[in-house]
Amino acid sequence: MQDYRTLKLLDKFEKVFRSFGIDYKIMRKILQVKLTMDGRRVPTIFSQNAKKRDKETNNQYIKSLWIYVLFGLFMIPFMLMGENYLFQMSLFYGIFTFFIMTSMISDFSSVLLDIRDRNILFPKPVNKRTISTAKMIHVLIYLSFLTIALAGIPLIVGLFRHGFLFFITTVVSIILIDLFIVGLTALIYLFILRFFDGEKLKDIINYVQIVLSLGIMVGYQLLVRSFQFIDLSISLEPQWWQVFIFPMWYGSIMEVIMNGNTQLFHLLFTVFGILMPLLSIWIYVKLNPAFEQNLQKLSYHGKAKEKQPGRFSQLLLSIICRSQEEKAFFRFASSMMKNERDFKLKAYPSLGFSVVIPFILIMNTFNTDFDHLSTGKSYLTIYFSLIIIPTIMVLLKFSGKYKGAWIYRSAPIKHLKPMFSGTIKAFIFKLYLPVYLLLSVIFLVLFGVRILPDLLMVFLNACTYAVMCFMILKKSIPFSESFDQYNQNSNGAIIFGLMLFVALFAGLHYAIRLFSYGIYLYLVVAILCMGTLWKLAFNISWDKIRG
Template sequence: MQDYRTLKLLDRFEKVFISFGVDYKIMRRILQVKLTMDGRRVPTIFSQNAKKKDKENNNQYIKSLWIYVLFSLFMIPFVLMGKNYLFQMSLFYGVFTFFVMTSMISDFSSVLLDIRDRNILFPKPVDRKTISTAKMVHVVIYLSFLTIALVSIPLIVGLVKNGFLFSLVSIVNIILIDLMIVGLTALIYFFFLRFFDGEKLKDVINYVQIGLSLMIMVGYQLLVRSFQFIDLAVSLEPQWWQVFIFPMWYGAITEMMMNGAFHPFYLFFSVLGILIPLLSIWIYMKFNHAFEQNLQKLTYHGKAKVNKHSKIGHLFLRVICHSNEERAFFRFASSKMKNERDFKLKVYPSLGFSVVIPFFLMMNGFDTNLSNLSTSKSYLTIYFSLIIIPTIMILLKFSGKYKGAWIYRVAPIQQLKPIFSGTIKAFIFKLYLPVYLLLSAVFIAIFGVRVLPDLIVVFLNACTYAVICFMILKKSIPFSESFDQYNQNSNGALVFGLMLFVALFAGLHFVGTLFSYGVYLYMVIAIICLATLWKLAFNITWEKIIG
């Protein structure tokens, strides 16, 4: 096995590990094996473009760090903005935290929750502390690579512009943020393992990844709105909820050290920024033994779920699906969308974005006065919820269990139409409609019942848009391809082109609002277009799929 440079660097701290009761030689050997195995694991951010030969011969995580270096270039303006360090560095640490936390959960959860150590090493004469320390050092090694890739260039720029003290404070803050992320992530997993089984934890990891994407987007808005721009100067009005925006803790530390602003509010933030990371790591180390014991729950896969169909649901299904085959594939697609974690991980964040984007656009680009807002046409921002449809339509052909696609060939079906129509109906009614109903309820509360016809038109256009995307995109049997192939052929330009249809729908809708009964006329046209396209779209043969 290769003797890695990181291990040679770690050798300089051998006495430190020994002083804590760790068998360093065994820990080093464990890490060497782990690093070798990592060469065969492709990180989430880079998995789509890695070739098989590269996977076998190189550590894909190290090779993927160039993309984080590219992301770091977008952080440089925060360092160069001026001397309001609370504002600019809060943004800087917020962006940094986003990249580290997403990578931590997507790529390092498998390391923290690795139970192979228990199965392979626990029966051997290896100290438990040595095993757990090897696991933590393993995470720290890769987290260090990620951190260096993200902050090296911005900190060099900051050193030139703001001096040595700025860089020193920034490095300390970044270390504290890394400690907090590792500690809190492990404690969250420990909490759920303590009270739930392994299947629940896997679901939790999935929803944490989804929720994190939404929280970062909402947190960014709150962070920016914590500051007021007056005559191009930035001012902060302290609010109680700012305590929970932890990038501001480290912005406050930088503000105090660089500008000498020792206000009580900044002091309180600084105490939180130092205390919380150290406390989270201490708690994790304190309960590490219990954490390792509870990891055994990950081997439990839970009881099989029994699907119950209500009479109302059965009646609804008979109304929207006109044949037994279509109903069967509707149920099949609904089950895949509901239960497959890989699919939910890629799709659910997009659905979440479609909920929050219209409101952010109203806040940023339209009247924020509620009285003016309620009489405006800002409800047309709901069209931005449609932009996620092309991406999800592409994802409908992928699955983690794609090898089971042979079932389509042996199923007693005469044509492919019910497969596609049932799947798209499942997407519309099971994924998009709940999100749209939530948006509609909020929009009706803001704009009144007067927008109800407009909301119906938007939903009809959303259904039409889904059919148009299906007609234009490359045809493939639903859930029949591996996620490893996702984005292998770039779909960015095609998705962007499809988004122009959203602008077309919204533009026509706006024109319709200029006339007395324009919206109702547009509704009739939308129904006719949807019915016509639906009849034409799904006449697909096996030859077209194979071709």
């Protein structure tokens, strides 16, 4: 096996590890095996675009860091600002936290929740503290690569712009943020593992990862809105809830050190910024034996209880789907979207963003003028809920159980129309419609019943848009491809192009609203267009699809 440079650097701290009762030679060998295995793993953000033979000799994670370098370039302006360090560095650390936390959730959660160490190494004469430390160092090695890629260039710019003291303070703050994110993530999972088990545990972990993704986005908005912009000057009115926006802790550290601002608010946040990361790591180390013990619950593969569909569900299904074949594929797709964890982890955050984004746009447009809000056309921001449709339409062809797709070929399926139409209807009514109904109820409260025809219009456009996406995207049998192929063939560019249709729908809607009864004419035209597309789009033969 290759002797990695990171391990040679780690050798310099051998005495430190031994002082904590860790068998360094064993830990080093475990890390060497883990790093070798990582050469075959590709991070979520980079997908699996590499060729198979390249995966066996190169670490795809290291090769993917260029995209984080690109993201880091967008943080340079915060380094070039003046000397309002609390504002500019809070935003810098907020963006940095966003990328680190999302990467932690998507790429490193599987490492923290890995039970292979327990199954393979625990029966062997290996110190358990050595095993848990190897796991933590494994995460920190890759987190350090990610941190350098993301913040390296901005740090160099900051060094030339503000000096060495600024540079070293930022480096220490970034290290503390990394430690806090690792410790906080591990403690959240520890809490979940403590109180849940079995299949329910796996589902809850999935939902927590989704909630964390949404929390990062909402938290960043709260961070920006903590500052007031008056005549090109930036001011901050301290509020109690700002203590939970931890990027501001490190903005305060910079404010104290660079500007000598010793107000109680800044000193308190500085203490939080230093103590909380160390405290979280210390608690994790103390509770690590319980964490490793509770991880065994993840090995339980019991079957969750399935609820029988009620009469209302059966009646609704009969209205939505016309044929028995379409009903069968509707039920199958609904079950896959409900139980496929990889699908939920990739699709559900998008659903959450579709709820959050319209309100963020409204908040950024109107602060306290609710009277003007209720009479305006800001309800058209609900069209942002449509941007999730192309993303999930692409995801519908992927599955963690893709090897079972042979059943499609062996089953007596003569026509493919029920397969595709049933699957898309399942997505619309099981995933999109609940989110849209939630948004509609809130929008009705904000804007009144006058927008009811508009809400119906948007849903009709969403159904039409789903079919348009299906017609443009490459045809594949639902749930027949591995998630390893996700994002291949420039899906990102195609999805972005499809999102432009959302702007077209919103623009037409806005233009129609300039006429008194235009919305009702638009409804009639939309129903006819949707019916025509749904009738023609799914007439596809086997030789025109992949899978």
